[in-house]
Structures are given as C-alpha cells and as structure tokens.
Amino acid sequence: MRTQIVAGNWKMNLDQEESLQLIDALKKSTFQSQAEVIVAPNFTALSACATALSGSKIGLSAQNMHQADKGAYTGEVSAPMLKGVGVNKVILGHSERREYFREDGVLLAAKVDTALAHDMQVIFCFGELLADRESGQHFEVVRMQLTEGLFHLPRESWTNLILAYEPVWAIGTGKTASPEQAQEMHAFIRQTVADFYNSEIADNCPILYGGSVKPDNAPLIFSKPDVDGGLIGGAALNASDFTAIVNAL
Numbered sequence: 001m002r003t004q005i006v007a008g009n010w011k012m013n014l015d016q017e018e019s020l021q022l023i024d025a026l027k028k029s030t031f032q033s034q035a036e037v038i039v040a041p042n043f044t045a046l047s048a049c050a051t052a053l054s055g056s057k058i059g060l061s062a063q064n065m066h067q068a069d070k071g072a073y074t075g076e077v078s079a080p081m082l083k084g085v086g087v088n089k090v091i092l093g094h095s096e097r098r099e100y101f102r103e104d105g106v107l108l109a110a111k112v113d114t115a116l117a118h119d120m121q122v123i124f125c126f127g128e129l130l131a132d133r134e135s136g137q138h139f140e141v142v143r144m145q146l147t148e149g150l151f152h153l154p155r156e157s158w159t160n161l162i163l164a165y166e167p168v169w170a171i172g173t174g175k176t177a178s179p180e181q182a183q184e185m186h187a188f189i190r191q192t193v194a195d196f197y198n199s200e201i202a203d204n205c206p207i208l209y210g211g212s213v214k215p216d217n218a219p220l221i222f223s224k225p226d227v228d229g230g231l232i233g234g235a236a237l238n239a240s241d242f243t244a245i246v247n248a249l
C-alpha cells in the first residue's frame with residue numbers, strides 16, 4: 001500500500017515562537033490514522049522546529065530551496081543548508097512560487113534534481129488555473145507540468161517523490177474541488193505516470209490533494225481511491241483542525 005500523508009504548509013504565517021507553539025500542540029495531539037504527518041514552517045523557524053521535533057514521528061519540510069548548492073545568490077537557501085539543520089524534505093513548485101516568483105518548469109526541474117541529489121524527499125506541487133479548467137485545458141496543463149518538472153527523472157528517483165495536485169482556483173479561496181473532480185484528476189495523474197514510467201511506480205506514488213481542505217470536507221475527499229492525503233494551508237495553522245484532517249484519512 002502506498003504511504004498516506006498529510007502535510008501542513010504554513011507559508012509565511014508563523015514566526016519561530018508561533019511555529020514552536022504549534023509544534024507543541026501537535027505533539028500533544030492524538031493522531032489516530034496511520035498517515036505520515038509533515039509540517040513545513042518558514043526558513044527561520046526550521047532549525048528550532050527540527051530540534052523540537054527530534055524523536056517525534058512528525059516530519060519536517062522546507063517550503064522552497066535554491067537549485068545551486070552554494071554561491072552568490074543573495075537571499076537564497078540551499079539543499080545542504082537545509083540538510084545541515086535536519087530538514088530532509090522540501091515543497092517545490094507550489095503555485096505561489098510559480099505565480100509570484102515566476103518559477104517555471106525548467107527551474108523546477110533543476111530544483112527537483114538538486115533536492116533528489118541530496119537525498120531529500122520532494123513534495124512536488126502542480127495544478128491548473130481556473131481559466132484552464134473553464135476552457136477544458138486542465139488535463140493538458142497538468143500533464144505538461146508533470147512532464148516539465150519530473151519526467152526527465154530516472155525511475156529510481158520516484159521513491160523520493162510525493163505529488164501534490166493543487167488546483168490554483170481552490171487554494172486559499174474556500175472553494176475545493178469536489179471529491180469527484182479530485183478523484184478524476186488524481187486518476188489521470190496516476191495513469192499519466194503509469195504511461196510514461198510504469199504502473200508499479202504510479203501505484204506506489206502518493207498523490208496528495210491541496211486546496212481549501214478543512215475538517216468538514218476532508219473525509220469525502222480522502223475517501224477517494226486515488227487521493228492519498230492532503231497538502232493543507234490555512235487549516236494547518238490550527239492544531240485541532242489539522243489533527244481532525246489527519247484523522248480523516
């Protein structure tokens with residue numbers, strides 16, 4: 001069975017103190033599901049969070065990283081720097097990075113390569129805009145994002161990949177894809193991976209859904225066979241909401 005995962009993307013919301021408070025609350029939470037739980041605080045909080053999480057089952061991810069290992073890239077953070085503070089996972093390709101920071105498929109492919117070369121697990125995000133869905137282009141857009149970001153990888157790399165389908169129109173908007181829309185796209189994603197690689201890789205790859213997942217809609221979305229968990233933004237900032245979402249898996 002493939003791993004089920006709920007990851008909390010805290011975005012640029014909690015400072016170090018607030019991140020540690022949330023970690024404290026999550027450590028006291030009762031997670032009843034078998035799902036792997038991951039949190040992604042901002043860069044400045046990662047080191048302290050790594051210490052706070054040592055010995056706990058909750059995994060720690062960065063929200064981004066640079067594709068070079070080191071160099072004159074003012075303001076950036078590299079994979080070795082993340083590993084050096086105990087972070088071995090990274091979210092790449094989030095729609096906010098694609099939209100506000102102009103990260104495209106070529107850049108993301110380079111970031112994915114670097115992360116994997118450092119043996120980091122990658123949570124790779126992609127998803128269509130509202131206009132793509134309204135014009136019926138959503139499957140093609142998703143296929144293109146997968147092709148550009150990931151399909152250059154050798155088969156072995158897929159053991160370190162988690163996919164996160166996040167329709168941009170559902171992120172932070174309160175609109176979720178219906179469980180049927182999520183299942184339809186997740187099945188398409190799995191089939192696309194199976195066609196390009198093989199069905200074993202596709203069947204073993206976790207595909208998370210993201211976009212306005214809340215405690216009340218999580219059970220139905222997670223009940224779909226190709227939805228292996230969620231990438232949670234807003235609701236991940238509240239320990240009881242996040243715990244309820246984890247327990248919906």
Ligand code: PGA
Nearest residue numbers: 171172211212232233234
């Ligand atoms: P949201 O964010 O749950 O607030 O919609 C999801 C995400 O951006 O990963």
